[in-house]
Structure formats: C-alpha cells, structure tokens
Amino acid sequence: MNQPRPALTVERMDSENRYDILVDGRLAGLTAYRDRGAQRVFYHTEVDDAFAGQGLASRLVREALTDVRESGKRVVPVCPYVANFLERHDEFADITDPVSPDVLKWLETELD
Structure with a gap:
C-alpha cells in the first residue's frame, strides 16, 4: 500500500524574519532573511537532518522567492x-x- 504523502507547507514568519517549511505541521527547515528597503537579504538556510534528501530546501527557497516577487521586493x-x-x-x-x-x-x- 502507498503511504500518504506528507503535507508540506511554507509559511513566512515575519516576526522571526524567516520562512519555515513544515512537514505534517512539524518544522523541517527554514530560510532566514533581513529586509533592507526593497531588498530581502537571505543569509541562512537549513533543513533538519531528519528531513534531509527530500528536496525540502529547494521547495522552501522556491516558495520564498515566489513570495518575494509577489511582495514587490528584490x-x-x-x-x-x-x-x-x-x-x-x-x-x-x-x-x-x-x-x-x-x-x-x-x-x-x-x-549583531
């Protein structure tokens, strides 16, 4: 029998200056940023070892960049x-x- 695919969601967490990727509601990774005027400066991306090798970082960054575009930022x-x-x-x-x-x-x- 096929296992159901986990639910993946990417959320922008403005209060934390990061985007989170959640797998079935559990934090699996993040990409951190700071805003500098119209620029969103990304400085760190990580995925928990338990979720490594599943393409989550790529999915996370793609969705974050799509959100940056929709926000009118660079x-x-x-x-x-x-x-x-x-x-x-x-x-x-x-x-x-x-x-x-x-x-x-x-x-x-x-x-700092």
Whole structure:
C-alpha cells in the first residue's frame, strides 16, 4: 500500500524574519532573511537532518522567492544555498541583486 504523502507547507514568519517549511505541521527547515528597503537579504538556510534528501530546501527557497516577487521586493542571496539555487533557476534573475560589500556590512550590523 502507498503511504500518504506528507503535507508540506511554507509559511513566512515575519516576526522571526524567516520562512519555515513544515512537514505534517512539524518544522523541517527554514530560510532566514533581513529586509533592507526593497531588498530581502537571505543569509541562512537549513533543513533538519531528519528531513534531509527530500528536496525540502529547494521547495522552501522556491516558495520564498515566489513570495518575494509577489511582495514587490528584490532578492540578495548572501546564503550560499540561495545563491546556488538562483544560479540553477534563472526565472528569478529579474528580481535578484548582487551581494555587495555594502550589503554584507549592513547585514553584519543587523545580526549583531
């Protein structure tokens, strides 16, 4: 018998400055950001080891970037995973800004 597929949801958690991916209601991963004007600067993505290898990080980042587009913001991929995702998915190139020294300096002060 086939197992039912788990319910996957991605939620933007504005109070936490992150997007969460939930599997059957359980937190499985997150991608963290800070907003800098019209830019959403992504700086960290992680998926719990218990959920590794299921494509959750890719699903999470795709839905987060889609939400950024719908919000009228732009993406700055400081996070290596988000940067790598964007290299493979040029459909988000039109909303992507480069990581600059100014952004990195600003992010450092935000995260202190």
